[in-house]
Amino acid sequence: MTSQDCDKKLFLLDAYALIFRAYYAFIKNPRINSQGINTSAIFGFTNTLFDLIKKENPSHLAVVFDVGETFRHREYKEYKANRQETPEAIRIAVPYIHQILEALKIPCMSKEGYEADDVIGTLAKKAEREGYTTYMMTSDKDYAQLVSENIFVFKPASRGNDIEIWDIEAVKDKFQVETPSQVIDLLGMMGDNVDNIPGIPGVGEKTAKQFIKEYGSIENLFAHSSELKGKMREKVEANKELGLLSKKLATIETNVPIEFNYESLTVDKPNVDQVIKIFEDLEFRNMIVNFKKTYPNIFESENGPEKDLSNSVSVTGQRSLFDTLDQDIEMKESSNWKTIENTDHLYQLTETPMAVKLLVEKLSKQNIVCFDTETTSTDSMIAELVGISFSYEKAKGYYVPFNTKDKEKTQELIEILRPFFENENIAKVGQNLKYDYKVLRRYQVEVKGILFDTMIAHYLINPDARHNMDILAETELNYKPISIESLIGKKGKNQKLFSSVPLDEQKEYAVEDSDITLQLKNKLDPQLAKDNLKKLFTEIEMPLMKVLVDMEWCGINLDIHALQDMSKELVEDLSRLEKEIYSLAGEVFNINSPKQLGDIIFDKLKLGNKPKKTKTGQYATGEEVLLKLAHTHKIIDLLLEYRQLQKLKSTYVDALPDEVNPITKRVHTTFAQTVAATGRLASNNPNLQNIPIRTPRGQEIRKAFISKDHNHKIISADYSQIELRIIAAMSKDSAMINSFNNGEDFHKATASKVFHIPMDQVTKEQRSHAKTINFGIIYGVSAFGLSEQTGLSRSESKNLIDAYYAAYPELKKYISEQIETARKNGFVETLLGRRRYLPDIHSKNNVVRSHAERNAVNAPIQGTAADVIKIAMIKIHELLHEKNYQTKLLLQVHDELVFDAPDEEIKEVSALIKNTMENSVRMEVPLIVDVGVGTNWLEAH
DNA sequence: CAGGCCCCCC
């Protein structure tokens, strides 16, 4: 489409529809900039706008905002008192978006008392009459009203880059209706799927669609409702008013008293400087690039006439139409980062042995010193030291560089530093100390003394946040440190080694890190105390860090040959499956591509009557979806098997041998102590917390984790149902506690209670259902979720949940108390006071709030379980060391500990482990630990 | 190269 073709086109955008859409697209992972602003909505909105401009280059366009209280808002409020209110992030976003639009010279409109949809509808009709083609972006539920000859509808992309333009035929096809008015009726009937519209309670969407098709319109349906039968008739008749109101609320006003003036909706050339300034303030760095791509003409000649553009006088005049919204909302003050040049600091280079000796002397007079190692790699098992920085006073510090090529000299300097690191009386501060600890250990230096890791401190203070030093410096100290990327480049294969950076820059960067970290410590330490997190920090997390170091350091033995054999088998099986799949599909395609796979299953083979789609518009092809289709075509089983084998091969069988350390010949995972918001650990590179166990083929993989040699065995000790026991103890539910104290099969006991039958008559199926609810309770069940899981109907599931709460009344009370606590305090706590903040608990958005409410229940349980096992780990580590056992703790998998033990220790150590784990925390419910021994992990489990 | 999708674990 060329720009000439655009002459008579008008684009109309519903601002809030776009903003909300963008906001929700990022709801699970919102974009928060360093000023703490949730920029999801602004970002998404701007992105979509740019997409539109890139694709259509519109000459005439208006972004339409809702203003004031409109008819529909009022009506709806009466129907439902707790109307959704605007999320905070959107309130913040709106003024920014206005600024952006103003800088882009894109006209805005609004009309007091009418919704954007009404304004758009009216303008569209008027434009249509004057022969213009109109493209509308409105909230989807409303557009159908406006479908007519010259009006098109376009849909924003939710995250990707594609805007779809639907023509009338396509829209009709999607709705499977003939006339626009039918579409409106249909939409009015969509009931609780459309959160603004009540619909006809009790009449399902499909049924409603059917009725309307039969009767032609909703009014007609009500007029002839006596023809309906039974329950349906009752429901339809009982809800006549609501049904009509639904339609009224869904109807768009197309007679808004507003002038239509095509010329006034002209898009001007943007004020480049102004746009860039806003993006910079918001930290939208990529958006600036996007901006330049979106307006290629303006940026073609960088030195060209674009300077004049900013002075261009042609103002669209549309701002006057927009009158009320942004006046009372002030822009958040943009903070001024101090730059390093402005900061007075004294960072000294300490190169020679003599100078380092003097430094160590100074350091030994200190009580607290912050240090940070600079290395050649982020992998502590291979990283080589490039330098170490030290700081014990604000704005002061030292940097000891090493010559990576001269090992002897490096070791010489390290020997001089050793007394400092091994001095028990000097507390050491650092960011992510586990890393430095491990690096130094490879140089035979053992860090001693009290440790303070700022990353862990911040994790305890706000577990949901990110804990990078850069971010901490910005949020806690309002200071922007030198970025590592500015020294060694963006990560990737072209990234330089830190050792290649000029010494002076190394020094500035490295010492700044120590300097800042020390300041962070001073800031975070009192916060820990204030939030009663000191104990958790000093008695659990910091000691645990050392335990983790030993675990990672030790690594685990892997039977590479077994895996290699398995890989060969898998290759054969996969290629056999591949051939069969291709022949069944009738063509060759990439089975690993969900996109291509979806097209084959749903478009070509036409399996399943209403395929689900993912956010991006592809067909969903997840395991559950495929399982439901299993009976329809042979190909499905093959695909499922293919997927399973492919996963095992790529993630485990082929990947694990690559992770074997060439020197130790063992696999060294890394435990992340600060990523899981609940307090759990996470494992990566490789992840040894998700080694298969369910399927026979998966078990073969677990079998490849073997003991050190034939004089050693693997010991696996796992807590039995720890989370259920914890929820029993924390809720103090007497029925639950009794059940555990009596050593009953808890799931069976639950089944007996909810189905009201004696224990010995519980069937397997009933026990399994009970088990599902038991876990559901931990995660926060809904009847919907339970019915999906169990295959029971939704009402059966609901009854089951009710019966469950009746059986465990105190548990029910506990759940509501947790939610109440979260509302009142803003956070919930584990047994040991580990916090999780849940600001969304106050959200007016159902989805968001419910999520927070489930977290209010789940976080303390999952977190307490994490606390318990962490204590056990520390104690066991201590005891093993004390009694000089050679048994090593290797892995932690949330409720399981895995050890490598010499044969002669197994008996004693097994007892020690069991005993320590079971008694690490005293509760009203016994903690039970099962211990297993074997030559490999599978056998031990 | 990042994010979507999927699947592995507790």
Added chain:
DNA sequence: TTTAGAGGGGGCCTGA
């Protein structure tokens, strides 16, 4: 078309 619908994680692969 329009979601999501039980918590917490990590990793592979495609597609731009």
